[in-house]
Amino acid sequence: MVMFWVALLAISILIYLLLDGFDLGVGMLFGLAGSEARREAMLRTIAPVWDGNETWLVVTGVIMWGAFPVVYAMLMPAFYIPVVVMLLGLILRGVAFEFRGKASRSRRVWDISFTVGSFAASFMQGAMVGALVEGLQFSNGEYVGGTFGWLTAFSVLCGVGLCFGYALLGACWLVRKCEGPIREATRRQIPLLAVAVLAFLVVVFTHALIEHLPILRRWIERPYLFLFPLIGAGAAAVLATSILRHDDYWPFHMVSLIFAAAFGTLALSFWPYMIPFVVTIDEAAAPHASLAFMFWGAGLFVFPLMLLYVAVGYRVFRGKTAAAVDHY
Amino acid sequence: MDPTALLLSRLQFAFTISFHIIFPAFTIGLAAWLTVLEAMHQYSGKPVYRTLFEFWLKIFGVAFGMGVVSGVVMAFQFGTNWSVLSKMSGPIQGPLLSYETFTAFMLEAGFFGILIFGRPRVPPWFYLFSTAMVALGTTLSAFWIMVNNSWMQVPTGYVLENGQFVPDDWAQIIFNRVVWVRFPHMLLASYLTGAFCVAATGAWYLLRRTYRAEAHVMLRMGLALAAVLLPAQLFIGHLVGDYVHDYQPAKFAAIEARWHDEQPASEVLIAIPDSNTESNKYAISIPVLGSIIGSMSLTSKEVGLASFAPQDRPPVAIPFFAFRIMVGCGFVMLGLAWLGSWLGLKHRLDRSRLLLWGIFLSFPLPWIAILTGWYTAEVGRQPWTVYGVLRTADAVTPFLTASAALTSLILFVAVYAFIFSFGTYYIYRLLRAGPAGLVGKPLHVPVPNRPMSLADKMPAIAEAGE
Numbered sequence: 001m002v003m004f005w006v007a008l009l010a011i012s013i014l015i016y017l018l019l020d021g022f023d024l025g026v027g028m029l030f031g032l033a034g035s036e037a038r039r040e041a042m043l044r045t046i047a048p049v050w051d052g053n054e055t056w057l058v059v060t061g062v063i064m065w066g067a068f069p070v071v072y073a074m075l076m077p078a079f080y081i082p083v084v085v086m087l088l089g090l091i092l093r094g095v096a097f098e099f100r101g102k103a104s105r106s107r108r109v110w111d112i113s114f115t116v117g118s119f120a121a122s123f124m125q126g127a128m129v130g131a132l133v134e135g136l137q138f139s140n141g142e143y144v145g146g147t148f149g150w151l152t153a154f155s156v157l158c159g160v161g162l163c164f165g166y167a168l169l170g171a172c173w174l175v176r177k178c179e180g181p182i183r184e185a186t187r188r189q190i191p192l193l194a195v196a197v198l199a200f201l202v203v204v205f206t207h208a209l210i211e212h213l214p215i216l217r218r219w220i221e222r223p224y225l226f227l228f229p230l231i232g233a234g235a236a237a238v239l240a241t242s243i244l245r246h247d248d249y250w251p252f253h254m255v256s257l258i259f260a261a262a263f264g265t266l267a268l269s270f271w272p273y274m275i276p277f278v279v280t281i282d283e284a285a286a287p288h289a290s291l292a293f294m295f296w297g298a299g300l301f302v303f304p305l306m307l308l309y310v311a312v313g314y315r316v317f318r319g320k321t322a323a324a325v326d327h328y
Numbered sequence: 329m330d331p332t333a334l335l336l337s338r339l340q341f342a343f344t345i346s347f348h349i350i351f352p353a354f355t356i357g358l359a360a361w362l363t364v365l366e367a368m369h370q371y372s373g374k375p376v377y378r379t380l381f382e383f384w385l386k387i388f389g390v391a392f393g394m395g396v397v398s399g400v401v402m403a404f405q406f407g408t409n410w411s412v413l414s415k416m417s418g419p420i421q422g423p424l425l426s427y428e429t430f431t432a433f434m435l436e437a438g439f440f441g442i443l444i445f446g447r448p449r450v451p452p453w454f455y456l457f458s459t460a461m462v463a464l465g466t467t468l469s470a471f472w473i474m475v476n477n478s479w480m481q482v483p484t485g486y487v488l489e490n491g492q493f494v495p496d497d498w499a500q501i502i503f504n505r506v507v508w509v510r511f512p513h514m515l516l517a518s519y520l521t522g523a524f525c526v527a528a529t530g531a532w533y534l535l536r537r538t539y540r541a542e543a544h545v546m547l548r549m550g551l552a553l554a555a556v557l558l559p560a561q562l563f564i565g566h567l568v569g570d571y572v573h574d575y576q577p578a579k580f581a582a583i584e585a586r587w588h589d590e591q592p593a594s595e596v597l598i599a600i601p602d603s604n605t606e607s608n609k610y611a612i613s614i615p616v617l618g619s620i621i622g623s624m625s626l627t628s629k630e631v632g633l634a635s636f637a638p639q640d641r642p643p644v645a646i647p648f649f650a651f652r653i654m655v656g657c658g659f660v661m662l663g664l665a666w667l668g669s670w671l672g673l674k675h676r677l678d679r680s681r682l683l684l685w686g687i688f689l690s691f692p693l694p695w696i697a698i699l700t701g702w703y704t705a706e707v708g709r710q711p712w713t714v715y716g717v718l719r720t721a722d723a724v725t726p727f728l729t730a731s732a733a734l735t736s737l738i739l740f741v742a743v744y745a746f747i748f749s750f751g752t753y754y755i756y757r758l759l760r761a762g763p764a765g766l767v768g769k770p771l772h773v774p775v776p777n778r779p780m781s782l783a784d785k786m787p788a789i790a791e792a793g794e
Contacts, residue, residue, distance in 0.1 A: 048441035066426040069418020076407025098393035102754040290419040302430040309438025
């Protein structure tokens with residue numbers, strides 16, 4: 001049971017990273033778009049799916065609360081400020097979808113709130129992961145690091161890094177869904193973003209070496225972990241060639257694979273801890289009665305249905321959105 | 329534990345949840361109504377149903393969006409501000425909210441995109457199915473929330489082990505009687521909200537002498553539904569009162585402003601409760617009615633607040649007044665719905681401008697009733713978070729500082745006030761413009777993938793209409 005819910009939590013986080021990742025990424029690139037027509041076309045690629053994408057964050061939150069209440073109760077208050085700012089960012093960008101088209105004079109307000117909200121949410125997510133990797137201060141199962149304990153040079157770096165990562169994913173999504181000037185402009189952004197992400201990875205790794213982050217020991221103990229960076233490197237190579245070939249389809253999948261590899265690396269370096277070196281999965285797990293209740297309904301039957309809804313949604317809105325407009 | 333942080337956390341929770349409930353209360357009923365309209369259109373082929381569907385879909389889109397974004401906050405706020413509660417009740421509340429997310433949110437989110445943008449891309453039966461799935465999703469969400477909150481009101485089916493509430497009987501948690509009176513109470517309240525908003529819009533158009541055909545359908549359907557549902561709601565409301573009487577005697581005494589045990593008990597209709605003197609000022613009460621309401625008896629003894637230790641008593645003024653406002657709204661709505669339906673049957677509604685004004689101005693009543701009803705339930709539950717087992721003061725995050733709590737509260741208030749003012753303004757503009765542009769013309773096909781394409785024309789039309 002515990003293993004099942006760890007797996008489902010990991011899958012849900014990964015789905016969230018990929019889906020809301022490109023969604024938030026488009027939000028950040030939105031700020032760079034020069035014209036109203038471009039902004040509209042960019043928004044059009046994500047408008048039918050953003051709500052579903054964001055729901056995976058809630059899925060992650062409630063699985064954590066239901067299956068690992070100890071971790072939920074320890075991390076949420078430790079990340080008080082970043083969680084609140086992330087939520088406010090998601091609110092500001094979420095309503096922009098609905099409000100922007102309704103506004104006449106105030107459209108600019110929602111353009112800004114869309115971009116700023118996307119940045120805030122992405123940065124805070126990255127910073128939280130960074131703080132978790134670097135280590136938060138706990139004592140007797142209670143957070144003792146203070147209101148800004150999460151805020152370090154390393155976590156800020158991770159926040160910026162995730163912004164670049166999401167933007168890269170978003171750019172690949174736009175290339176996949178758009179044609180014409182947006183695709184051309186975005187194609188030019190991809191190499192820059194990819195280099196930025198790569199540079200970030202190098203800096204993070206160097207920082208981890210210099211600071212002797214305890215998590216690095218994992219890599220010596222578990223040499224198989226190097227498999228993931230190899231997958232990532234392979235994906236990066238395919239990404240580079242597909243960009244050069246002006247391919248629309250592969251870049252998105254390759255960046256997704258890089259994300260999956262990075263996530264896999266991190267998850268397996270944490271193992272068997274949920275909060276590194278503080279709480280293990282077994283210590284965090286809810287009583288069997290809770291896990292079993294969730295398993296026999298939500299886990300076994302509804303989770304596959306959820307994947308089906310996602311599949312149906314993306315299938316209905318498949319293809320290039322610009323082409324779809326011409327069609328009608 | 330910092331008492332200021334506790335107070336600020338309570339304010340923040342009250343504020344964010346009150347803001348949030350406004351939107352689901354509206355969209356649960358509206359989603360069901362949209363499903364009915366789409367089905368009636370597909371069955372009868374009458375264009376008026378399609379016109380109304382497209383019109384209300386625009387409003388649904390805005391309200392649903394605000395409901396979604398303000399709802400995400402709730403899933404995390406338990407953890408940030410109420411970490412002790414999260415840890416203790418996680419094994420019960422976590423799985424319940426997981427079921428909500430899995431069965432309801434994903435269903436809504438998955439089909440919402442199709443509802444707004446998908447009509448040109450899917451066959452009609454699948455579009456109707458998607459509409460129904462969104463409606464089902466909103467209803468399931470309400471169900472799980474009521475299970476969750478009812479467990480906090482009347483905790484059951486658990487044992488306390490290692491400082492956690494460990495579930496030992498899920499059937500009792502989900503199928504207990506309290507859930508099955510409170511869930512219908514909330515569901516009917518949502519349907520009534522939808523019904524009154526639709527009827528009020530119809531009345532508004534009749535008063536302005538526009539969109540007569542649509543206005544008549546809206547008035548007829550809204551008022552008829554309300555006329556049928558309101559008596560049912562009053563009856564179920566009474567059953568909800570029964571559970572409070574049986575399980576939460578202190579809350580019941582606070583609602584009744586009954587300070588001392590009485591036999592037979594009188595019913596305080598209105599008064600100003602004074603907790604310092606433990607008595608009511610300017611009270612108007614009816615003898616024996618308190619026993620009849622509480623126990624269906626002429627002689628029963630009803631418990632007063634003085635029977636509870638001071639630290640176990642809820643505040644009196646808020647539950648007392650909130651409950652009376654809720655009931656008052658219910659009776660006003662009942663009067664409007666019955667009178668309006670009766671005049672509608674006699675075809676005299678058009679001429680009854682005074683009643684039309686009444687119906688038009690009644691649209692806030694269901695929301696006021698829902699909010700005051702929740703204030704009665706939640707403030708009346710104090711000083712407990714999980715009734716009788718976990719005090720609110722013990723449930724808060726122990727190391728939360730007042731400055732962090734104040735910062736987040738200010739941010740929430742600022743951002744919510746900002747989006748609420750724009751959101752209601754946009755909805756008002758849509759309503760004022762009405763279903764123009766759809767009547768008697770080929771149906772407007774929305775540009776795929778853009779939510780507001782349906783609404784874009786509205787400001788232009790509104791301006792042209794003036």
